[in-house]
Amino acid sequence: MLRTVLLSSIATCALAWAPAAHAQDAGQAPVVEEPEAQAEEGGLIVVTGSRIARQDFQSPSPIVTIGTDTLTSTPSVNIESTLNQLPQFAQGQSQSAIGAVANGGRATLNLRGLGETRNLILLDGRRLPLSSAFGVVDINNIAPGILESVETISGGASAVYGSDAISGVVNFRTRRDFEGIQLDARYGQSFQGDAGTFDISGTGGIRSADGRGSAMLSLSYSRRNVLWGHERSDFFGLGVLSSFISTGTYVPSATNLPQQAVVNSVFAGYGVAAGTVPNSRSLGFNDDGTLFSQVGAVNYKGPTTNFYSTFGGTVRQPVAMQEYIVQPMERYNVFGKVEYELNDGLTAYGQILHTNTRVTGQVGWSPTVFVIPTMPVTNPFIPAALATVLASRPSPTADFTLNSRFTGFEDRKFHADVNTTQFIVGLRGDIAPGWSFDIYGLHDSVDMVETQDKALLLSRMRTLLYAADGGASICAGGFNPFGIRNQESVSRACRDYIEARTHDYTRTTQDIIEGNITGKLFPLPGGDVRFSLTGTYRENSFEYDPDPSRENNDIIGTLGSVPAAGSLNVKEIAGELLVPLLRDMPFAESLEFNLGYRYSDYNVTGSFSTYRIEGSWRPITPLLIRGGYERAIRAPNIGELYSSAQTAQAQIGSPPGAGDPCDVRSSARSGANATQMRALCIATGVPSAIVDTYQYTTVAIGTVSSGSTALKPETADTITFGAVLRSPFNSPWTSGFSLSVDYYDIRISDVISQVSGVTTMNKCYNLDGSNPTYAASNLYCQLIRRDGTGGINTVSTPYLNLGGLRTSGIDIQADWKVNLADAGIMPGTLNVNLVVNFLNSYEVQILPGAAFVDYSGTIDGTQAATTPPVGLPLPKSKIFTSVGYSVGPVQAGLRWRHLPAMSDVTAVTRPASPAAGVPAYDIFDLSLGVQVTDKVRLSGGISNLFDVAPLQIAGTPGLTQPGTYDIIGRSFFVSLSSRF
Structure with missing residues (x-):
């Protein structure tokens, strides 16, 4: 109304x-x-x-x-x-x-x-x-x-x-x-x-x-x-090395392995010594019908450039080359x-x-599939060599698993x-x-x-794969997934049959009615006591309706999801007081306090109060001393409260420094605790028959998150204290100088978050020392689900009120403005601005009662190392400096951004085997502006003046932080502004 x-x-x-x-x-x-x-x-x-x-x-x-x-x-x-x-x-x-x-x-x-x-x-x-x-x-x-x-x-x-x-x-x-x-x-x-x-x-x-x-x-x-990514191939050439490859690979089941003698015999025909290729190893398909071992690239005859690689002796495809980086x-x-x-x-x-x-x-450019089972042994396109291997299994007629990257179809765009x-x-x-x-x-x-324009429907692909003629009676040529040439020769008719256009719908709304009254109450020596009284009603709602194909997990390479909806509302009343105690007194040119209080009543989580007290004291004209304390809250949002089980992907990287700890290439499988680690891997789902050769062949895991209406708000205590100094001198060199220094300390408890998939694995497998007995009954081990091949199926990551967050540091800002003409130097004005943050600490407590762990000075490239600092760079200092010179209608400026060297986040999460850190990083930007007329201004500039490349994180090729390091390189801009 x-x-x-x-x-x-x-x-x-x-x-x-x-x-x-x-x-x-x-x-x-x-x-x-x-x-x-x-x-x-x-x-x-x-x-x-x-x-x-x-x-x-x-x-x-x-x-x-x-x-x-x-x-x-x-x-x-x-x-x-x-x-x-x-x-x-x-x-x-x-x-x-x-x-x-x-x-x-x-x-x-x-x-x-x-x-x-x-x-x-x-x-x-x-x-x-x-x-x-x-x-x-x-x-x-x-x-x-x-x-x-x-x-x-x-x-x-x-x-x-x-x-x-x-x-x-x-x-x-x-x-x-x-x-x-x-x-x-x-x-x-x-x-x-x-x-x-x-x-x-x-x-x-x-x-x-x-x-x-x-x-x-x-x-x-x-x-x-x-x-x-391929437009920056010098950096992203080996980025995101996926083990899903265009040739396709047969993934042996740990409970239905082919005979080693038969595998030896097949590869002997290629001149490969017996035992070189274990019977548990994934086998790929060359275009000539022969097999190759993906690990070791034994008998691999495919390409090794232009989106293909044999990095580390394993056949992989660098996905970053094929993706959007902007x-x-x-x-x-x-x-x-x-x-x-x-x-x-x-x-x-x-x-x-x-x-x-x-x-x-995009997500991974071309779609990938890993579904069990994926193919019958009756498929007519199965290469003869693979048919020989399959026939040697204990259950020779059982369906088998095929991994593939479907490069013959449209790239996966959303x-x-x-x-x-x-x-x-x-x-x-x-x-x-x-x-x-x-x-x-x-x-x-x-x-x-x-919208996904060219979604691949699993049900239709399976129809083709399970057809007696390989789908030739359904669409021209049928669907042959074995080898690059066949993969990329799928007929238009079969592509049209498999592909579909899907739509997911999301709607959020917000309604607010707010009234505020401000005024004077009574005078004090420092001025009038002023107040503010605010009343607010706010309601938020959310609806999500996925495409039926996605809801039914029928889209290849896209995680399924289910409908979700929810709403919440809050009624609030808040008040503020500005209390000027003194003004124009000796050693108190001004002294005032600002008080605030808010009462909030949420329909889901109940009622809560927040409050603050801040003060400022100016003992002399050039100096202001300020500080305050605040109790703040963050109420759980709709997603944290109501989201039903939703799947997502989390990057875990590759061995030896990252990836699945049970992978035999992982550093976690070697050393003094190798025997205990092996036993834990078996206890958590890696079949004992393949545990000594087990490899997790991708760089991501599936996670399942869900909300909870039992969540309570986060609470935080914030302290700030600092001073602002303006130059008391009137000389041309000093009158334009000011300096501010402020300390902050923020402490959050009952943090609403998820224990990330990577953190769960680090804790289950004792990479951070939290499961020293290597017990499979460990809480975090219970969140991990593996499939029949030992691969990580999902990791549960529910929303919970977990532990805490604490961060503190110092902000410094200096400004200096000099009229060079008044100083007798030259015409024009010089402006110098410096903004610096010194991070004292950034501490995370995963669970209540657990120790706080300090992540300051680290950078995370996996974007899933811990929670909540997901994917963050947390440098010990940041410097932002700009120098400007203006004379008449011309203004020029130079800006410098500096980040110091940082350790990799694994120096904290698994200190026994940390990945490489990053060196210091400096970027310079140049700008120029000209006031052509009273109404027209022309500007331009160059960013990343010296074309500094992005830094490689964790020693992993192609892995960086695009929001932190410049992935574009030297660039320019021009602008025109006209006022009438």
Whole structure:
């Protein structure tokens, strides 16, 4: 009802005034600095992290502000690429929506490395749409052209904004009082002529003739071209070495092995000595009908280049060469807002945001299959040599297993079409002198359709394989999976028979009604005590409907999923007090405190309180000392509460340093405990007949996750303490200097997460020392399921309230601005900015009562080493430095990003056999801007100036962190901005 009333009011107001356009000069935004004063009515300012308007802009919480110049000074068309370079952020590793395969092309933010579900993303202080059941915000929905700045509070803010603000808040501030028309265009690409990006936007703002109404509308289009792994073959040439190969391989069953003498006889015909190929080894198919041993590449006659490899003596296919390393994307954004002053004390407003995004992702390029059984011995295409081997088994007529990579079919693409819409309508105004209110209603929805164009249906492939004629009577030629030539010669008719177009549907919605009252209570020596009182009702819902083929596990190479749905709501009331105790006193130019409290009542998890106390003391004009404490919460989201059993894949790497610990090539199978490890492998499902030759021939495992309504909220305690110093000297060299130093300590308990598959295996098989008796009854061993061949079928990873997270560190920011002309040097102005984070600790407690383990100074390439720091780099320090020089209409800048050397995460998870770490990494970016006329600005720049290659993680070829290290190489951009 309220939403209907507000919408009607806004619609009436929008038609009531006659617009008149006025030009306005564009201001230059800061690169990185404390927020500049942004006055609202009455000369008061609203600073991110508080709902109380105040006279100054100095926040008691550390805030970093980024201007639009910085956001658009890279070739990327996504904002997160710029923000993730700042020391406060870590690479986003979002949980995908339930069932989403290509992750919907989301761009996420991750403050302090605590996960993107633990920081809150706002637009003008209001929540953005949630792109998944796990509460993740996709910042692709924000077009850079509408932004004035981005403010980041890296510390708890749940008492002000509610759940999810454990690690901090990122508030995107849109332009205000914009008049005129501005057109912006930007193009970028690599120096190799690929990885192109394009962005164009138009923004218009008008104000009514009487000055009571205003409106702004922005339209934008962005495109990002695909970048293939083979276009960076110097790095990704051996990336993701899969044992699923195009030739196909016969995988012997441990309970139905062929006779060793027969295997010896077959390979003797190829001139191979007896016993070279064990009877338990996977056998591949050459195009001439002969067999080869995949391990050892014995008698292999296939290609070894152009997407094929015999790395480590094993025939494999480097999948990264065949995949997207940059996903193609197309995005359309619409943003509009309107305000109308109904009378002197009442303003109606409305806002709309709409985004259509199409992203294409991949998983493993060509589909693979590993299904038991997969083929009958009656198939007419079985090579004669294989038929001889099969006939020697104890059960010679039993079906057998075939592994294959189906390169004869279309590559496995997933098109995600996402439509996001948000409407806001509201009223704000004055109640009495010094008292004001703001009430609004918000509704948003995110609809995603994920389409697989050429899904391969297992049921239809099996129909062909089990047909007496190999399927020739169903489609031309039938389906022959033996050998590359046959694999890649499948007829169009058979491809059309097997392939299908599938669709998965996801919808999330959010409804919010919120009212806020602010005002003055009574005076103190330092000023008026001000307060804010906020009431909120929020409801989120989620629905997921997979394609019937996926629900029935009928899509080859795509994990199955089942429908899921859920909703939750919360009613909240919150209050803040700004208490200015002293002002203009000796050694107390100002002393004030900010108090906050919030009570939240969730329909699923119950009621909880959060609170905070912050203070700032300015003993002398140049020095501000600030600090605070906050108790914050994060309530479980819909996905954590309601997701039914969902399957996914987790990368585990390859032996000897990674992979299945039971693999005979693994370092875990050697050493003093080799006998105990062997026994544990047998006890957990590796058949004793093959345990001494067992190899796990892929780099991933299947995981099964599920939600629980028994979850309780996470709780966090955040402490910040620091100081801001501005130069007290008036010389040209020192007057423009400022320095801030802030310490933070965040401690989270009852962490909602999953014990990852890799962590489960490390603990079961004592790689981290947690199962010293090598007992199969170990809790983690019970979560592992193996199939009849010993291979890992699934690892259970349910959502639980686990242990804890603790992180602490120091942020340092220095700014120095010098007017070189005043200093008698030369014309122009020099700006130097330095932002540094020193990470003191990042400690993880897997289970309650367990010891905390410190992961600081490590990097994880498997993206599944432990939880929750999944796939994170956690360097001991990060440095972001920029130097700018401007003279007249010309501005030039040089930016330096530095990451120190890091140990591999296995130095913590399995210290007895750690993988190789990474060296230090330095990137330089160059930019140049020219104000051609009062209305036209031309800019350009070069990223990764010295073309530094990405770093190889864990000593594994092709394994890196794309969000941390530059995988594109040297690239450039040019942009044009025109204001009328």
